Amino acid sequence: MAEQKNNAVATAGNIANKLHGTAQLVRGAATADFLAVIRGATKVLSPKVITGIIAVIMLIVMLPILVIFSLPQVIFNWGSLKDIELMTRHEHANYLMSCYDDANLSEEDKLWLISIDAVKNKQDIMNMSQSTISSDAMQNKTPDEVMNEMGFDENQKNWVTLMVNTVKSGQASGDINLPPSMGGTNxxxxxxxxxxxxxxxxxxxxxxxxxxxxxxxxxxxxxxxxxxxxxxxxxxxxxxxxxxxxxxxxxxxxxxxxxxxxxxxxxxxxxxxxxxxxxxxxxxxxxxxxxxxxxxxxxxxxxxxxxxxxxxxxxxxxxx
Missing domain, CATH: 3.90.1720.10 (endopeptidase domain like (from Nostoc punctiforme))
Structure with missing residues (x-):
């Protein structure tokens, strides 16, 4: 009899604790009191459920950041390119830029144009055999203006910028083990x-x-x-x-x-x-x-x- 009474008291206490936690959750949500929400959640939910909720929130917050800043490195391995790979990327970019040799464009503008072209066609520079965008697209315009005209979002603009930078890295490398075309001796x-x-x-x-x-x-x-x-x-x-x-x-x-x-x-x-x-x-x-x-x-x-x-x-x- 005493044991049943103790169990009933414990159950009632547990219910009261959860009700109090629910009240804290509601009050915290209504007043934007983050700490009150956490205190209420610990009383209402099990630790496993709380951990799962936190993981989902972190994923929702981090996913756009990972897509915008890391996807190009994951797809094209740009984050770990060696000097010789940077050099090869630069050499192939030069080949693509030669498609615009008869255009009145600076070398810088040609580089931006082929990078924009690659993203427009959902490719990397290394997978392109020739450039397809008319050189008129860059006449008297900045790269940003060209990308805006083509409806590029921030993710696509980041891809373009990253391609331009990896080509320039190959050009600027001073590694003596690079071929003569890159300033090396090997x-x-x-x-x-x-x-x-x-x-x-x-x-x-x-x-x-x-x-x-x-x-x-x-x-x-x-x-x-x-x-x-x-x-x-x-x-x-x-x-x-x-x-x-x-x-x-x-x-x-x-x-x-x-x-x-x-x-x-x-x-x-x-x-x-x-x-x-x-x-x-x-x-x-x-x-x-x-x-x-x-x-x-x-x-x-x-x-x-x-x-x-x-x-x-x-x-x-x-x-x-």
Whole structure:
């Protein structure tokens, strides 16, 4: 009997405590008293339920911040790019910027334009093969004005800014291990490759033109070069192989195809679908080993072919 009485008293006390807690919750909510709400919640709800509510609130508050500031790093891994990856991003940005060489735009405006273009097409710069926005879009306008005209939200603007900054980081890097095009001294060629006299002659001729701009149809130092014009000139004037002017497809047609495991410095590497040329092979570079090539991008430079862009367009290795 005494035990039943004690249980009844305990139950009544528990109910009274919860009612008091409910009253505190309501009063705290009505008066915006956050502490009163917490005190009332601890009396009404179990610790597990309170923990769950706090976790949900934190998630609701943090999710927009994570989306706006972290999603680009998560998707494109921009937050942990190494110098060589920054350099590669800068090199490919230069290639895209060459699409606007005939436009009256500064290099800065071209960089903003291709970054805006990438976000507009829901891509990263490294996945683009050519620019699609008219250069008129940037005439006498700031990047913000262009993005506002295109209806970009703050998240998209942040993506654009982050792309611009990663390209500039590659340009500004002073790492001596970067290729000459980035101010370094390392062209990435295996030292043993220079033991091959033929390759040495080839690369000595090719390096004379590092930094020359890409010019469609160009085939000599006086006009500068396009990709196939550069290769034809280098092979012919190094004395390695007489290669009259032709297209990347025309050079491929003269080559013996070799596998990736057989490819050696001095061979050629071919790519497809880099632009609409009406032929299968659309770009060519001189393979120098270590997954790198010397090619006429914009400008003539050493480039890693072990990137998403070049891997997706790779066609074959060939040997003259």
């Amino acid at each position: 062209n990435g060629i295996p030292s043993e490759a220079y033991n091959d006299a033929t390759f040495a002659k080839l690369i000595n001729e090719a390096e004379k033109y590092l930094g020359y701009p890409y010019v469609f149809g160009g085939s000599s130092p006086s006009t500068s070069f396009d990709c196939s014009g550069f290769v034809c000139w280098v092979y012919t004037h190094s004395g390695v192989h007489n290669l009259p002017r032709t297209t990347a497809q025309g050079i491929y047609n003269q080559c013996t195809r070799v596998s990736a495991s057989e490819a050696k410095p001095g061979d050629l590497v071919f790519f497809q679908g880099t632009y609409n040329a009406g032929e299968t092979v659309t770009h060519i570079g001189i393979f120098v080993g270590n997954n790198r090539m010397l090619h006429c991008g914009s400008p003539i430079q050493y480039t890693s072919i072990d990137t998403n862009y070049w891997r997706s367009h790779f066609y074959a290795y060939g040997r003259l």
